[in-house]
Amino acid sequence: MNWWEGYEFCIWDGAFLPSEAEWKYAAAGGSQQREFPWGSAAPGTDNRYAIYGCCYPAGPGSCQEAWCTGVRNIAPVGTASLGAGAWGHLDLAGSFWEWNLDFYPDDTAFVDPCTNCAYLRPTSTRVVKVGNFSEGPYYLPTWLRYDYDPSNREIYLGFRCARAPL
Numbered sequence: 001m002n003w004w005e006g007y008e009f010c011i012w013d014g015a016f017l018p019s020e021a022e023w024k025y026a027a028a029g030g031s032q033q034r035e036f037p038w039g040s041a042a043p044g045t046d047n048r049y050a051i052y053g054c055c056y057p058a059g060p061g062s063c064q065e066a067w068c069t070g071v072r073n074i075a076p077v078g079t080a081s082l083g084a085g086a087w088g089h090l091d092l093a094g095s096f097w098e099w100n101l102d103f104y105p106d107d108t109a110f111v112d113p114c115t116n117c118a119y120l121r122p123t124s125t126r127v128v129k130v131g132n133f134s135e136g137p138y139y140l141p142t143w144l145r146y147d148y149d150p151s152n153r154e155i156y157l158g159f160r161c162a163r164a165p166l
Helices: 001-014 020-028 105-111
Strands: 097-101 127-129 147-148 158-159
Touching: 001 097, 001 158, 020 097, 020 127, 020 158
Parallel strands: 097 158
Antiparallel strands: 097 127, 127 147
């Protein structure tokens, strides 16, 4: 899915594409500032904490790029059940890079930092958060972010819709 498709789907579903700050708050457990959504334990290669490194579905000892053949490495939602975040959110690390609402800020954006806001000044790219099924564990920490062209549509790009608390 590209950014536009994710954004539109969330609106259609009565939800919204979360800002980077909202996404990170959920993934890092708010003030707990967890390294990974589940805490600080290493993710292992048995698909219990996160789906990454082409380890799904083969598991430990089989993690290699030769196993990455696309859709066969995409696990059903919730497969990595021990990787739940502080409030029970699943799949916040691994599986897919997730689009965020924010544009990816240029270097000048950090002159005037904000708290709990979205970066909405247009740039050519949007923020995506935390690794995917084909990349190694170094892409799993909650603080990691990258920039992608919003028109990109890749097998490892996805999104998560958010809703206001009831």
